[in-house]
Amino acid sequence: MIVFSTRRVGACLYFVTAVWSGLGWAQLPLASELGFTQALEQTLARSPELIARGYGVQYAAGQLEQARLKPNPDLVVTLQDALGTGDYRGLHSAETTVSLDWLLERGVRARIVDAAESRASLAATEVDLARLDVAAETARRYIVCLLLQARLTLAEEGV
Numbered sequence: 001m002i003v004f005s006t007r008r009v010g011a012c013l014y015f016v017t018a019v020w021s022g023l024g025w026a027q028l029p030l031a032s033e034l035g036f037t038q039a040l041e042q043t044l045a046r047s048p049e050l051i052a053r054g055y056g057v058q059y060a061a062g063q064l065e066q067a068r069l070k071p072n073p074d075l076v077v078t079l080q081d082a083l084g085t086g087d088y089r090g091l092h093s094a095e096t097t098v099s100l101d102w103l104l105e106r107g108v109r110a111r112i113v114d115a116a117e118s119r120a121s122l123a124a125t126e127v128d129l130a131r132l133d134v135a136a137e138t139a140r141r142y143i144v145c146l147l148l149q150a151r152l153t154l155a156e157e158g159v
Contacts, residue, residue: 036142039138039142040135040138040139043134043135043137043138044131047130047134049130050127050130050131050134053126053130054127056123056126056127057120057123057124057127059123060116060120060123060124061120063116063119063120064116064119064120066116067109067112067113067115067116068113068116070105070109071102071103071105073100073101073102074100074101074102075098075099075100076097076098076099076101077096077097077098078096078097078098079094079095079096080094080096080097081093081094081095
């Protein structure tokens, strides 16, 4: 009869994940009990790949916010021939030029926003796919731990 101990599963899972260093579980004690739900939660919370992809989603959201902003007009004031000497003394002969610069976009803004929305959507989809990949890998490694535990139990019974 095969009896599964959560302590053995936890130790086995710790060993497998120590070999696969991408999860960052080095601080877990060896004899901790770790169920599948806990393993999955910790993997999803601590996966460096998911953390990095989360920053990619934030970046894409920032780019989308920036794409939605319209260009601001610029007010330019130029003062020439001021504070000179002789006839150009003080502000009597000064020339002042005031101009307003405003970029007129003729349909370009909508395309820029559409492209940024597509990039944001793609980043979110990539995070979802990465979460599924990480969860599948965690499940595979958990099953390997159960298999190794069963083999250990059979070997102990045979001795």
